[in-house]
Amino acid sequence: MKQNKYIILLMLSFCATYLQAQSGWTREAKGFYIQATASYFSSNDYYTTEGRLADQGSTFNSSGLLLYGEYGISNRLTAIVDVPLVRLNSFNTTETVGGVGNIQLAVKYKLLKKFPLSLQVALDIPSNNGENFTQSKSPDDFGQINEINLPLSDGEFNVWTTLAASHGFANGKTYASAFTSVNFRTESFSNQLQVGVEVGHLFFDKLYLIGKLKIQEKLSSEINNQSGSFLYGEGTTFTNIGITSMYKLNDHLNLVANYSDYAGFLVERKNIYDGGTISLGLSFEY
Template identity: 80%
Template sequence: MKNIKSIIVICCCLFTCYAQAQSGWTREAKGFYVQASAAHFSSNNYYTTEGTLADQGSTFNTSALLIYGEYGISDRFTAILDLPLVRLNSFSTTETVGGVGNIQLGIKYKLLKSFPLSLQVALDIPTNDGSNFAQSTNANAFGEFDEINLPVSDGEFNVWTTLAASHGFDNGKTYASAFSSVNFRTEGFSNQLQAGVELGHLFFDKLYLIGKLKIQERLSSENNVQSGSFLFGEGTTFTNYGVTSMYKVTDHFNVVAQYSDYAGFLVERKNIYDGGTFSLGVSFEY
């Protein structure tokens, strides 16, 4: 079952749901996992808050350097750190601005000894007040340079609570997981619900391939004070699917590649740019 645990950690969408996996397994005591990856997203297909595709006329780009880690405090408790170390945002008509994304600190607890069922609570810590203005590269009709806010942090605390269950099949090379998460937000933002499934298999004792499917829905809202920017995630809903591959170079060192994209067949795309995210990274575990 150790092989299955090692691959669960890399199975989430990079930009919308953080790097950590949603599984029922926890790390063994004093065991750890560290992953560094670079990711890129680019799209000019924006879905409005009503779910209609709008012609934006410019392309939104975002890139990030992501650090993720897990440490087994005990066989049932795992500490989690998710750090977007550098994130760069721009439109094709603006300069590029950057900064550190929300820092996430979490604890996962294995609820049952005989079955992989876990409860995870994670705190999202904002790294700024949600203001990060980029200047347009060309002057407007009045000879002035416009500014647009492209935040790398939403400026508010989130608390993610996740219940997840997993099962490893008899051959020890295949697993399945299902999870449900609620994001409790502050500063008048709407709470969010996510749910998803994952299926992974080890080929040739070296290559893991993992498929994943996830949805996000909006829950109760307050004042929606920051609804103007899609980067705050206010009112954002979607269906997300992706594929992850991990090649085991050694017993402890891996090369990881991921692709994820959005769709509207389960939940409509709202207040989101639709396109593929590519990432490449390395991981080390022990």
């Protein structure tokens, strides 16, 4: 039981970090988990839809405050909510625009009684129509103040379907997970495929360290060139690597930190700003 408690706590504690975790475990009946996380990203390295590093000349900045929660409806069924309460986007040449990001509601079901294999279905609900304009800080060569769309939502519904499996090792402190996920998009956006793995270990009975690797590919040879901003994620592909730590402050409260970055060694970076994301948060579970 102690081994299972460690592993379940570990898996449920990292779902809200920037590099989102997926596992075969579900929460125990009537148990709940809440995590609040602040994140920050900044980069001037933009990869085009053809995978070419462009000379943008501007730095893109994004930060946010995210709230994530789980509740065990039964031992095999978990309800999940993921809400970016505040998202702030800007270029170094523009004012900052802020608001609520896409809201995600999900259910996860454990398919097998004796093996942690789960199926999760999540609905991404757009918080707006995908338009959120900000103004440039200074006029252009013609003396005009330009407006730039920095959407906080892609303006369309997404349905993520995820199959995940996990394994806890005999020492009760180490686990491994793998998942595959398909994002069915609307509004003529191309569907997406994600595949990921992660390995975690508990040190000194207080500190969890988790290494993560995730790739994303598009499931169509064509992309919607009318999609506008790179923030819509149309045609976006990448390899994402990350490390997450969680320090147990007491039996219920944890300090969570995460760093993730993009790479091109498995899947090319396309239609994305390449840079590291730092996040820090607190989690509470009972």
